[in-house]
Amino acid sequence: MTIAEVVGAASAEAIGLSADACLKCNVCNTVCPVARVTDLFPGPKYVGPQAQRFRLGALLSPGTGEDSVVESPDKTVDYCSGCGVCSTACPAGVKIAEMNNRARGANRSGHVPRLRDWLLGQTDLTGWAGVLTAPIANWSLHNRLFRWLIDRFIGIDRRAPLPAFKAPPFRWRLGKRHRSAQLAGAPPPERAVVYFHGCAANYYEPHVAAAALEVLERNGYEVIVPPQVCCGLPLISNGLYGAARGRARRNLEVLARYARAGYRIVGTSTSCTHTLKSEYREMLDLDDADARAVADATWDICEFLLDLHDGDNLDTAFGTVAATLPYHAPCQLRSHGIGLPALDLFALVPGLEAIDTDHDCCGIAGTYGLKKEKYDIAMAVGEPLFRKIRSMGATEAACDSETCRWQIAAATGARLRHPVEILADAYRAADVAGPKSPARTEPAARSSPTAPAGG
Amino acid sequence: MPRADVAVVGVGLAGLTSAIALAEGGARVHVVATGFATTHWAAGGFDAGVVRGAATPQAAVDRLARKIGHPYRLVAAALPAALEWVRGILAEEGLTIVGGLSDPLRAIPTALGSTRIAAVLPDGMAAALAPWEPGETLVVCGPAGFRDFWPHAIVASLRRPGSWRGQPMPGRVEPVTVDLPGLAGRHNLSGLDIARAFDDPVWRDQALDTMARAVERLAGGDGRVALPAVLGLDDHAAVLEAARRRLPLLPFEVALAPPSVPGLRLYRALRAALLRRRGRLQIGEPVRGAVGEGHRVERLVGPAAAREFVLTVGAVVLATGGIAGGGIVGLDDGSLRETVLGLPVDAPLGDPWLLPDAFDPPGHPLETAGIRTDADLRPVAPRNVREPLAENVRIVGSLLAGQRYLRERCGDGVAIASALVASRSLGAHVAALAGPEHRLLASGSRAR
Numbered sequence: 078m079t080i081a082e083v084v085g086a087a088s089a090e091a092i093g094l095s096a097d098a099c100l101k102c103n104v105c106n107t108v109c110p111v112a113r114v115t116d117l118f119p120g121p122k123y124v125g126p127q128a129q130r131f132r133l134g135a136l137l138s139p140g141t142g143e144d145s146v147v148e149s150p151d152k153t154v155d156y157c158s159g160c161g162v163c164s165t166a167c168p169a170g171v172k173i174a175e176m177n178n179r180a181r182g183a184n185r186s187g188h189v190p191r192l193r194d195w196l197l198g199q200t201d202l203t204g205w206a207g208v209l210t211a212p213i214a215n216w217s218l219h220n221r222l223f224r225w226l227i228d229r230f231i232g233i234d235r236r237a238p239l240p241a242f243k244a245p246p247f248r249w250r251l252g253k254r255h256r257s258a259q260l261a262g263a264p265p266p267e268r269a270v271v272y273f274h275g276c277a278a279n280y281y282e283p284h285v286a287a288a289a290l291e292v293l294e295r296n297g298y299e300v301i302v303p304p305q306v307c308c309g310l311p312l313i314s315n316g317l318y319g320a321a322r323g324r325a326r327r328n329l330e331v332l333a334r335y336a337r338a339g340y341r342i343v344g345t346s347t348s349c350t351h352t353l354k355s356e357y358r359e360m361l362d363l364d365d366a367d368a369r370a371v372a373d374a375t376w377d378i379c380e381f382l383l384d385l386h387d388g389d390n391l392d393t394a395f396g397t398v399a400a401t402l403p404y405h406a407p408c409q410l411r412s413h414g415i416g417l418p419a420l421d422l423f424a425l426v427p428g429l430e431a432i433d434t435d436h437d438c439c440g441i442a443g444t445y446g447l448k449k450e451k452y453d454i455a456m457a458v459g460e461p462l463f464r465k466i467r468s469m470g471a472t473e474a475a476c477d478s479e480t481c482r483w484q485i486a487a488a489t490g491a492r493l494r495h496p497v498e499i500l501a502d503a504y505r506a507a508d509v510a511g512p513k514s515p516a517r518t519e520p521a522a523r524s525s526p527t528a529p530a531g532g
Numbered sequence: 533m534p535r536a537d538v539a540v541v542g543v544g545l546a547g548l549t550s551a552i553a554l555a556e557g558g559a560r561v562h563v564v565a566t567g568f569a570t571t572h573w574a575a576g577g578f579d580a581g582v583v584r585g586a587a588t589p590q591a592a593v594d595r596l597a598r599k600i601g602h603p604y605r606l607v608a609a610a611l612p613a614a615l616e617w618v619r620g621i622l623a624e625e626g627l628t629i630v631g632g633l634s635d636p637l638r639a640i641p642t643a644l645g646s647t648r649i650a651a652v653l654p655d656g657m658a659a660a661l662a663p664w665e666p667g668e669t670l671v672v673c674g675p676a677g678f679r680d681f682w683p684h685a686i687v688a689s690l691r692r693p694g695s696w697r698g699q700p701m702p703g704r705v706e707p708v709t710v711d712l713p714g715l716a717g718r719h720n721l722s723g724l725d726i727a728r729a730f731d732d733p734v735w736r737d738q739a740l741d742t743m744a745r746a747v748e749r750l751a752g753g754d755g756r757v758a759l760p761a762v763l764g765l766d767d768h769a770a771v772l773e774a775a776r777r778r779l780p781l782l783p784f785e786v787a788l789a790p791p792s793v794p795g796l797r798l799y800r801a802l803r804a805a806l807l808r809r810r811g812r813l814q815i816g817e818p819v820r821g822a823v824g825e826g827h828r829v830e831r832l833v834g835p836a837a838a839r840e841f842v843l844t845v846g847a848v849v850l851a852t853g854g855i856a857g858g859g860i861v862g863l864d865d866g867s868l869r870e871t872v873l874g875l876p877v878d879a880p881l882g883d884p885w886l887l888p889d890a891f892d893p894p895g896h897p898l899e900t901a902g903i904r905t906d907a908d909l910r911p912v913a914p915r916n917v918r919e920p921l922a923e924n925v926r927i928v929g930s931l932l933a934g935q936r937y938l939r940e941r942c943g944d945g946v947a948i949a950s951a952l953v954a955s956r957s958l959g960a961h962v963a964a965l966a967g968p969e970h971r972l973l974a975s976g977s978r979a980r
Contacts, residue, residue, distance in 0.1 A: 104568045107724055107791040119720050165816025168567035168858065354838035372838040380533075387533060387844075414817055414836030416534035416562070416843075435807055 092176055092359065098169040099126035105163035105173050110438040111156060114457035118156035121163035124180075125173040128154070132180055149180040156451070157181070158442035158458070159314055160408035175359060178313065182360075185316030193232040197444040198312035198320060204280035207242035215241045234452035238441070238487035240281040240479075247274055247283040248302065255290070255302045266339035269299040270381070271332065271374075273353065275346035276307050277479035285479075288501035289345045289378055295504050296385060296392050301340070303331050308349040313360050314443045325357045325368075333367035336374035343381045345495055347477040348409040348443065350377045355412070377410070378497050379418035379477065386425070396506025398499065399428040400473065403466045405485060407478035408438045419477060419496035426503045432469070436462035439476075441484035456488065463488040475499055535844040536562035536812070538958060539832055540851060541819050541872055542859070544570040546929025546947035547851030548802040549618060553955035554849070555809035562843060563811060564832070566818040568799070569857060575787035576761075576794025578618075578652040580611060580633060580945030589651050589945070590633040596942055601900075601934035604942065606907055607949035614952040615652070615945075625801035626769050630658035638663065639697040641670070641758055643681050643788050645689025647697055649941070654794050656763055656772050659756055659784035663700050669755030670702040671747050671781060675712045678721055680788045681760035683707035706750040712739045726762040727793045730771045736764075740778040748780045761785035761794050768797055817841055819872050822848075827923045829873065847924040847958050848873075850911075851951075854902055854930040854937070868901055870931075875921060878904045878914040878933040895939040902933030908957040909950060926954035 099122070106112060106120035118124070128151045154177050163173040185194075196203065207214040217223040218239050228235035248256070255272075263269060270293060278286035293300050309324035332342055332353070344350035353375040358364040376384070385391040406417050423431035439459040440446050446455025466474055466489045473492045476482050482493035540551040543565035555561045581592030581604075590612075597608035604611075612633055619629045631652040639647035640660040653661065664670070670690065674681040687707040689695050713735060715721060729735050747757050763785055764771030775783045787794060803813065819841075823831040829848050834841045850872060852859030860868050860877055866885060868877040880897040887896065903911050905927050910920035914933075928950040930937050937943035 102569075102573060103722070103791040104572045106722065107572055107796060108568070113728065116718060123720060166567050167816075168569040170566065170818065351837055375838060384533065387535075411814075411816065412837060414814075414834070414841045416814055416841075417812065418534070420812075421534060433807065435803075 092172045092179060093129055093132075095170060095172045096126035096129035096176065099167075099171045100169050101127075102168065104166050104168060105171075108162050108166040108437065110160060110162060110440070110458040111158050111454060115156070115454050117454070118153055121157070121173045121177065124151055124154045124157060125163070125176050126171055128180070129176055132183060148184050151180075152184070154180045154184065156454070158438070158440070158445040158451075158455070160438040160442050161412045162408055162437050165411055178360060181316045182313070182318045186318070190315070190317055191232070193448065194315040195317065196231065197233075197447065198315045198317050200276040200280075200307045200311050204242070204246070204276050208244040208246045208280050211242045211244035228449055232449045233447050234449045237447040237452055238483040239447070240277075240483050242280055243283050247279045247286045250283060250287075251302055255300055260334055260338055263301055263340075264299045266341070268297065269301055269340060271335045271340045271342045272300045272302050273305060273308075273332070273342055273344035273346075273349060273375070274302065275344060275349035275479075277346055282479060282495075285345050285495045285498060288495065288498040289343075291501045292378075292382070292497050292504065293343065296382075296390070301335070303335065305331065308346075308352040309361070310348055310352045310356065311444055313352070313356055314445070318361060322361050322363065325361055325363055328353070329357065329363070329367045329371055332371045332374075336370040340374065341381065342371065342375045343378050344375065345378050345497060346479055347377050347407055347413070348480070350375050351409050351413055377413060377415065377418070377477070379422055380413070380415045382497075382500070383418040383421050386422070391425075392504075393425050394507050395426045395500070395503035396508070396510045397428040398426050398503050398506055401430045401432065401469070401471065402499065403434050403469055403471050403474040403491075404431045404496075405434050405436060405439060405462060405466075405474065405476040405481060407476060407481045408442065410477050419475065422496065422500060423475075426499070429499070429503070431475070434462055434465050434474075436465065439481045439484045441480045443480055446480075446484060455484070459484060459488060466491055533842040533844065534562060534812070536560050537846045538562075538849060539564060539819075539843050539845040539847075540849040541565065541832070542851030542853060542857075542929070543568060543813070543815060544851060544853060544857065544929060544947065545574075545798075545802075545944060546951050547849070548799075548806060549614075549621075549948050549951035550849045550851060550926075550928050550955050551811050552621060552802065552805050552809060553617075553951060554958060555806060555811040557955065557959045559846075559958075561806070561809075561811040562845075563806070563813045564817045564819055564834070564843065565813075565815050566858065567815060569853065571792075571795045571799035571802070573790040573792055574795045575657075575792060576654050576798045577650055577657065577787075578615065578629065578944040578948070579650065579941040580615075580652065582637065582649045582941040587636055588634050589637065592637075592940075593633070593942070593945060596935075596940055599934070603932035603935050603946050603950060606905065606909065606932075607946065607953045610952045610956075611945055611949040614948040617952065618948050621805050622798070622801050625804050627797060627801040628655035628769075629653070630655055631661060635661075639699040641672075641686065641690055641786055643686065643760065643786050645686040645695065647690075647695055647699075649697065654785075654797070656761065656768065656785040656794065657787070659782045660758070660786075664702045665700070665754065666703045667754055668702045669704040669706060669751060669753065669781070671706050671708060671750050671755060671757040673708045673710060673743055673747055673757050674760055675715055675726060676709045677715055677718070678723075678726065678760065680723055681786070683709055686758075702755065704755075708746045708750055710742050710746045712742060722791060723760060723762045723788045723793050724765065724791050724796070726760070727765040727768075730762060730764040731767045733767075733770075736771055736774055737778075740774055744779050751780050755781045757781040757783045758786050759783050761787050761792070765793060765796060765800075819843075822873050824922070827920065829922055829925055832872070845924075847926070848922075849926045849928055849954055849958070850875075850903070850931055851929045851947075852931055855898055857930055859931040860901055868898075870903060873911075873922065873925065875903050875911045876913050877901055895936040899936045899938060900934055902931050902935070903927045904933050909954045910957075924958075926958055928954050 112120040157177040161174040224235040309321035312321035440455035486493040537559040580589035583592040586592035597604035672683040684707045819834040821833045879901040909926040929947040
């Protein structure tokens with residue numbers, strides 16, 4: 078048993094105490110994309126396990142209750158982008174990125190949040206405001222004076238990739254068939270999935286949600302889109318844990334009912350699905366039965382489709398998509414621990430040559446690269462990736478995370494697409510190519526829809 | 533969940549070379565590892581063996597191969613071919629390896645001012661291998677403010693003939709510290725930071741000019757200059773070429789404490805070679821169990837963000853390392869456990885943990901702990917070596933029982949030789965799997 082395992086078994090402070098397993102071997106420092114490009118961040122080892130002994134809140138001030146937090150003496154932790162590459166690289170199992178995320182939360186706790194950080198966390202608020210005033214809002218986002226003003230007074234870099242609002246929001250485009258708050262009357266879990274669209278697909282990229290619906294329905298699933306709010310990740314990344322817990326509880330209340338009834342929850346935003354799977358429990362300490370049920374039921378859409386394929390339940394009658402497609406696996410996807418399912422799915426599409434760009438992080442890391450003091454860092458982090466995509470002369474590229482897509486598109490001029498859009502294209506290509514409509518695969522009855530994959 | 537013809541567990545030298553060899557043979561390979569390790573720490577050379585009285589790596593390997601229970605008994609014959617194969621793979625990725633198994637073992641300077649024995653090294657270090665002439669000067673040159681390389685301390689030790697293991701030493705050894713542009717005010721400066729600075733052609737020229745002037749003053753005639761191993765990461769070949777052109781003495785790199793830049797270059801070259809052969813890498817996945825039937829492993833299982841990570845496999849190569857690498861852990865009762873499949877560990881009898889001298893001349897007995905295998909590197913029980921415990925599993929690298937890789941310095945040689953033996957033996961196996969009904973090879977061959 079490793080020290081990390083002992084600590085994990087014995088203590089609720091598992092993340093913080095995993096610092097004890099650190100060998101000081103420097104592997105995390107060699108892989109950190111931020112430390113690679115700036116001295117403002119000394120590296121995950123210094124900010125993570127080495128600073129950790131100064132901030133073991135409950136241990137340093139016992140008896141002060143669960144809200145006792147100790148501010149990190151090392152303020153450079155704010156320059157951690159939270160990409161998580163360090164945690165995956167650590168040979169000793171130290172939860173470095175998670176530790177740093179919590180330290181950031183502790184540093185913000187009890188302070189009035191900076192307007193910018195608060196605003197970046199309010200994705201539902203800005204989303205609604207944006208789609209309701211879309212023409213004006215989108216004009217403003219491309220207006221130099223407006224961008225200069227929010228750069229100067231709010232701290233969002235005037236060059237940062239802000240996506241355009243698409244009105245009406247995805248939820249308004251849905252028919253009654255999809256929208257449901259009621260379990261009663263929903264099709265059984267063998268024939269239906271719950272779709273978590275997240276903010277991006279609702280306010281900015283309804284076409285991604287539409288592609289997801291198309292692909293899921295093609296495979297015989299009814300799609301239920303219950304009421305939902307922002308997953309809370311932008312709040313977590315900005316250290317606003319309290320508000321994030323509020324969002325989490327609202328989502329859990331609705332989603333847990335479906336999860337318990339055996340429905341799988343499928344999402345197109347790989348960072349939202351990772352939040353549902355892991356961050357509610359690990360970062361927000363919401364480790365109750367609801368959170369566990371939702372975590373176990375949540376699937377990233379490519380992970381879900383590959384699981385269908387595993388059980389021979391995926392409609393593989395894809396038409397030809399003749400393209401060479403650079404694919405960037407986002408750092409958030411790597412934290413799922415599910416491999417690279419999009420590449421496995423792309424391999425099923427005739428004519429499609431997907432190329433793994435093999436770069437750790439595009440730099441944006443959610444809202445990190447939007448911030449004035451971090452924009453240049455984020456661009457430098459992603460530069461090798463941008464260069465690779467530019468040198469391939471690709472006009473299109475694929476990526477599972479929306480903020481990465483916006484960052485890469487802005488930097489390269491390529492059109493960035495979610496893998497599920499490519500699959501939807503491939504199904505449509507089959508429809509156009511063949512006069513006979515391809516056979517729909519009915520999903521086989523599942524004895525337990527939430528059972529682990531690969532069974 | 534993903535599928536693979538072969539899953540390789542571990543991302544050190546043995547794991548990566550096994551994966552490349554298998555992918556080269558057409559297998560769909562998926563590498564999973566808890567995290568990075570040996571490549572990021574090690575010096576980036578290829579140590580095949582060091583035994584008292586053996587003048588070449590090959591002589592040392594031959595001697596070790598005669599020891600009962602040593603992994604070289606099973607894989608030494610494959611070593612020459614393995615080294616040439618790895619040399620070719622790395623050359624394709626722009627990394628040159630110099631020296632062969634029959635070349636003399638030489639004493640080369642370390643960053644501590646001692647020397648170590650080597651014969652096969654990356655190009656950047658290779659100039660240290662030629663025997664020193666009495667008329668030669670060795671200048672040890674390092675950047676000011678860099679905590680991992682202290683020229684004056686190194687020189688103080690290298691001036692003592694005893695440091696040179698009885699081999700010829702330079703006539704003169706001189707230290708010099710240089711102020712490289714922009715490094716003075718930087719905190720926590722690591723070798724990796726300086727290597728990245730060298731990747732920038734403009735900074736590189738300024739830095740090399742500064743170093744050239746400093747070395748010039750001390751040179752006076754023939755000689756060589758020892759530099760910390762920081763001559764570029766992405767663009768190492770160009771930096772090395774520029775250093776050779778601009779410095780008045782022939783430069784060579786000296787390996788540093790982790791993070792090891794030459795080790796990172798080696799890792800990156802091997803990773804690129806694997807991806808080029810359409811292999812897959814998943815780092816951050818500690819495989820902690822397997823599901824199988826009879827004597828076959830069918831799925832590997834490990835933790836994930838939710839549920840479990842499950843990898844459906846045709847065969848498995850275990851390259852998780854020995855006790856130092858995490859492939860074997862000690863339990864509270866003093867017994868040892870292999871961490872992925874729970875294979876029986878062949879360990880010395882009695883209580884091997886506590887010795888009067890941690891640096892006992894024969895080495896710590898636990899160093900030899902590992903997994904016993906048959907000639908195909910399939911795991912067997914320590915006392916019943918006839919019957920493989922799992923017919924689609926191969927053991928490679930320092931997880932193999934019977935080696936003292938610290939003392940015998942056989943780790944790199946065992947790693948690449950066992951990788952070749954395992955991949956050859958699985959190659960036939962994989963070809964048999966790859967029938968028309970084998971969905972994965974048929975459908976997955978286009979993805980990279």
